[in-house]
Amino acid sequence: MTRRIGILTSGGDAPGMNAAVRTLVRAALSFDMEPYGIYRGYHGLINDEIEPLNSESVSGIIQRGGTILKSARSQEFMTPAGIEKAVNNLKQHQIDAVAVIGGDGSFRGALELMKQGIQVIGIPATIDNDIPCTDYSIGFDTAVNTVMDAVNKIRDTASSHERIYIVEVMGRRCGYIALYSGLACGADSILIPEAKFDLDEVCTRIKRAYDVGKSHNIIMVAEGVGLNLKPPVENISVTIGKHIQEHTGYETRIVILGHIQRGGSPTVNDRLLASRLAYQAVRLIAQGQTGKMVGQIEKQIKAFDLDYALAQTKTIDMEYYHLAEILSTL
Numbered sequence: 001m002t003r004r005i006g007i008l009t010s011g012g013d014a015p016g017m018n019a020a021v022r023t024l025v026r027a028a029l030s031f032d033m034e035p036y037g038i039y040r041g042y043h044g045l046i047n048d049e050i051e052p053l054n055s056e057s058v059s060g061i062i063q064r065g066g067t068i069l070k071s072a073r074s075q076e077f078m079t080p081a082g083i084e085k086a087v088n089n090l091k092q093h094q095i096d097a098v099a100v101i102g103g104d105g106s107f108r109g110a111l112e113l114m115k116q117g118i119q120v121i122g123i124p125a126t127i128d129n130d131i132p133c134t135d136y137s138i139g140f141d142t143a144v145n146t147v148m149d150a151v152n153k154i155r156d157t158a159s160s161h162e163r164i165y166i167v168e169v170m171g172r173r174c175g176y177i178a179l180y181s182g183l184a185c186g187a188d189s190i191l192i193p194e195a196k197f198d199l200d201e202v203c204t205r206i207k208r209a210y211d212v213g214k215s216h217n218i219i220m221v222a223e224g225v226g227l228n229l230k231p232p233v234e235n236i237s238v239t240i241g242k243h244i245q246e247h248t249g250y251e252t253r254i255v256i257l258g259h260i261q262r263g264g265s266p267t268v269n270d271r272l273l274a275s276r277l278a279y280q281a282v283r284l285i286a287q288g289q290t291g292k293m294v295g296q297i298e299k300q301i302k303a304f305d306l307d308y309a310l311a312q313t314k315t316i317d318m319e320y321y322h323l324a325e326i327l328s329t330l
C-alpha cells in the first residue's frame with residue numbers, strides 16, 4: 001500500500017511555510033508517497049479537514065507568505081479526547097506519518113501523535129527564531145528584512161523631525177528579531193530580554209548622541225522585554241518611550257510593527273532553508289525515522305530528537321549584541 005504523509009502548519013504563520021509545503025508535497029511524490037494536506041493545524045486534524053494534495057496543489061506558492069494550509073491554535077488537541085479524534089482521523093485516511101511545520105508548541109503536539117504510533121518529523125518555522133537545534137527557523141530572515149525596510153522609512157522621518165523612535169518588534173520571549181534588525185539598521189540601542197539594560201544609561205547615550213550632532217535616535221525593543229515581566233506587559237515600548245521622553249526632553253514616538261513581521265514574500269534564504277529542511281524531512285520519513293526535527297547548523301542539514309530539542313533553550317548570539325554596542329557608540 002502506498003504510504004500517505006500528512007502535512008500541517010501550526011502556530012504563528014511564517015514566510016517560507018508555503019515553500020516547505022511545496023517541497024514536502026513534491027518530495028513525497030518523488031518517493032512514491034501520497035501527500036495529504038491537513039488544514040488549520042491540529043484544529044483541522046481533529047475536525048478531519050484532510051484532503052489529498054498533488055503537484056499542482058502547490059504550484060505558484062513558493063513566493064507567497066502565509067500558509068495555504070492555514071494555521072490555528074487548538075486547545076482541544078491538548079486533551080486526550082482531542083488526540084484520540086486526531087489519530088482516528090489519520091487512521092481513517094490511512095495516513096501513518098505527519099510532517100509538522102511550526103514552532104516549539106507545534107512540536108510538542110507532534111510528540112503526542114508519536115505516542116499514539118504516528119510517525120512524525122518537525123520542521124522549524126517561526127519568525128521568532130526561538131527553536132533550538134537550528135541556526136535559523138523558517139520565516140526569521142524575511143521578518144528581519146521586513147523590520148529593516150520599516151526602520152529605513154522611520155529613520156527618514158526621525159531625522160526630519162530630530163526625534164527618538166522606539167521600534168517594538170515581535171519575537172515572543174526571544175530577542176533575535178530585535179538584535180539582528182537592530183544591528184542591520186544601526187540602531188542606537190537594542191533592548192532584548194536576554195540582556196540586562198539600564199534605561200537611564202540609554203537616556204545618557206541618547207543625550208550624548210544629540211550633543212555631538214546626531215539628528216535622531218532609533219531604539220529597538222523586543223516585545224519579550226515586557227512579556228518577561230511579572231505580570232507580563234504588552235507593548236512595553238509605550239512605557240519605555242514615556243520614560244525616555246521625560247528623561248531626555250526630546251520628542252519621542254513609538255512604532256509597534258506588529259503582524260507585518262509575519263507576512264511578505266519569503267526571502268531567498270527562507271525559500272532555500274524551507275526547501276532543504278522539508279526535503280530532509282521526507283527522506284527521514286521514507287527511512288522510517290520518527291520523533292525528530294530537522295535543522296540547519298552552519299549550512300549543514302541535520303536531525304535532532306524532538307525530546308532533546310524541546311529540552312534546550314535557544315540562546316542569543318551575544319557576539320552580535322556586543323558588536324552592536326560597539327558600533328553604536330559615538
Ligand code: F6P
Nearest residue numbers: 012126127128170171172223262
Ligand atoms: O510566535 C510568532 C508570533 O508572531 C510572536 O512573535 C508573537 O508574540 C505572537 O506570534 C503573536 O501571536 P498572535 O498571532 O496569536 O497574535
